[in-house]
Amino acid sequence: LLRDEPKRPVKVLVTGAAGQIGYAVVAMIARGLMLGADQPVVLHMLDLPRSRDALNGVRMELIDAALPLLRGVVATSDEAEAFDGVNVAILIGGSPRREGMERKDLIAKNVPIYKSQAAALQKHAAPNCKVLVVANPANTNALVLKEFAPAVPAKNISCLTRFDHNRALGQVAQKLNVHVGDVKNAIIWGNHSSTQLPDASHGTAWTERGERPVRELIADETWLREEFVRTVQQRGAAVIKARGQSSSLSAASATCDHMRDWILGTPKGTWVSMGVYSDGSYSVPDGLFYSFPVTCEKGEWSVVQGLQIDDFARSKMEASASELMEEKTIAYEFL
Ligand code: LMR
Numbered sequence: 001l002l003r004d005e006p007k008r009p010v011k012v013l014v015t016g017a018a019g020q021i022g023y024a025v026v027a028m029i030a031r032g033l034m035l036g037a038d039q040p041v042v043l044h045m046l047d048l049p050r051s052r053d054a055l056n057g058v059r060m061e062l063i064d065a066a067l068p069l070l071r072g073v074v075a076t077s078d079e080a081e082a083f084d085g086v087n088v089a090i091l092i093g094g095s096p097r098r099e100g101m102e103r104k105d106l107i108a109k110n111v112p113i114y115k116s117q118a119a120a121l122q123k124h125a126a127p128n129c130k131v132l133v134v135a136n137p138a139n140t141n142a143l144v145l146k147e148f149a150p151a152v153p154a155k156n157i158s159c160l161t162r163f164d165h166n167r168a169l170g171q172v173a174q175k176l177n178v179h180v181g182d183v184k185n186a187i188i189w190g191n192h193s194s195t196q197l198p199d200a201s202h203g204t205a206w207t208e209r210g211e212r213p214v215r216e217l218i219a220d221e222t223w224l225r226e227e228f229v230r231t232v233q234q235r236g237a238a239v240i241k242a243r244g245q246s247s248s249l250s251a252a253s254a255t256c257d258h259m260r261d262w263i264l265g266t267p268k269g270t271w272v273s274m275g276v277y278s279d280g281s282y283s284v285p286d287g288l289f290y291s292f293p294v295t296c297e298k299g300e301w302s303v304v305q306g307l308q309i310d311d312f313a314r315s316k317m318e319a320s321a322s323e324l325m326e327e328k329t330i331a332y333e334f335l
Contacts, residue, residue, distance in 0.1 A: 016093030017045035024252035042072035046082035083124035094135030118148030159275030161291035182206035190320025198232035
């Protein structure tokens, strides 16, 4: 008897797979949380030679977990092998920020890594591979990747701000004392950094009176502009302080959300935040990876158009764009 095998496996690359986020995300991917409960996957895991034993340990655990969707595991420190034929690339590997490091130092350390990964992506990945950069500085790493992989369409490269988007939904849900699944359409504008603008002013929440604008439910404008914004902007730092290491499970979960919505589509009437190559929407300068509200259909994202931007939001959006332009200038110094 032939077994029913409706879907061909999708090859998913995870770089930095022996790290904290990698460890969390490979399990989620292999359980179908990224591509669907009926989508077999082959995991390609890349990490540095010095993490070889740890990476092999992750591979052993994936075997031990007896995951029916997992049709193969490649664990390697060779970029060519890691990128070979992959349909989805999750780039978590990078040089992490260490105590006392300036943003400039972080960019300097990551430029050569992303330059090299761009070459491997362009040469070895499947055509139309979708790429998500998680490693910080995520927006600028994505830009370096795009610059050095000119054959890869810019629309196939993105960076993670779903992380912050989900944090924003969480804060609004707590404020309103509703389920987080009943809140939608927050927006993260800009950089995955403390200059981002978390914006709940276009969001809605379900209440016993039906779906209502967040603005109506939270009359306290000061909370929306100050405490909410600050909490989301600084949530990463707050988790590092509490845990002694950066957010991992929420980063991994957001990574799955980002890819799932991009590939399988956003629910009707719902948008999500993605860091994408700016097309000038909302007067954001071209040539930057900037977080926008997007909807996704048939594997393509498009920026939600026509939202009213007030002066408060405009000035914050411009400040984050300026920071990204500075990061771009610094990155080019090291190219
Ligand atoms: C986060 O948002 O939690 C991380 O980007 C923080 C960090 O610097 O690792």
